[in-house]
Amino acid sequence: MVMKARKLSDSPCIGKCSTSVGDDICTGCLRSLSDIANWLMWSEDERAMSNIARHQQIVTAMQAIHVTNKERLAARMNELRLRRTEGADPRVWLFEALSSSRADVSQFADLVSQPEQLASQWQTAKRTLIENAMAFA
Numbered sequence: 001m002v003m004k005a006r007k008l009s010d011s012p013c014i015g016k017c018s019t020s021v022g023d024d025i026c027t028g029c030l031r032s033l034s035d036i037a038n039w040l041m042w043s044e045d046e047r048a049m050s051n052i053a054r055h056q057q058i059v060t061a062m063q064a065i066h067v068t069n070k071e072r073l074a075a076r077m078n079e080l081r082l083r084r085t086e087g088a089d090p091r092v093w094l095f096e097a098l099s100s101s102r103a104d105v106s107q108f109a110d111l112v113s114q115p116e117q118l119a120s121q122w123q124t125a126k127r128t129l130i131e132n133a134m135a136f137a
Contacts, residue, residue: 003078005086009048011039012085014100025133027126028099030054032133051085055092057132061125062091066113073097073111080107098122 006012016028017036025032031039035050042050067073067090077084077097084093094112097103105122109115 003081003083006083008051008085008087009044010051010085011047012051012054012096014096016099016101025130027130030057030129030133055085055088057129058092058095058125059089061128061132062095062121064121065091065094065118065125067091067094067111068113069111073108076108076111095125099126 012029012031013026013036014028016026018027019025019033019036026036029036031050031054039047070090070093073090073093074084077093080097080103082097082100082103084096094108097108098105105119109118112118114121
């Protein structure tokens with residue numbers, strides 16, 4: 001079964017919201033509580049712009065991670081029944097996959113240029129993204 005790709009204006013929610021346990025920033029999708037609460041009131045263009053900004057932050061934080069085969073990454077995500085945002089940088093797809101509860105680093109290590117460093121690079125990128133999101137919330 002092929003998983004339907006997310007549109008750029010779709011919610012980036014991955015069903016792993018940490019705002020319900022008191023976080024100001026969701027560690028799953030990196031949105032603030034305010035962004036989550038207002039999402040449905042925003043226009044499609046506003047939602048797309050929010051996701052574009054979020055994607056740029058993800059790509060910057062994950063710049064040390066180089067996906068070697070975008071097609072294989074898409075296929076792996078499909079095998080694991082993980083949605084990805086159509087047209088996004090493969091590092092955004094990897095972020096979406098690794099942020100979910102249904103995937104771990106070992107399932108994607110063979111798809112990056114430095115597999116032995118993926119776990120530490122992922123942890124560093126995720127920590128940076130959360131810290132940056134909290135600074136601007």
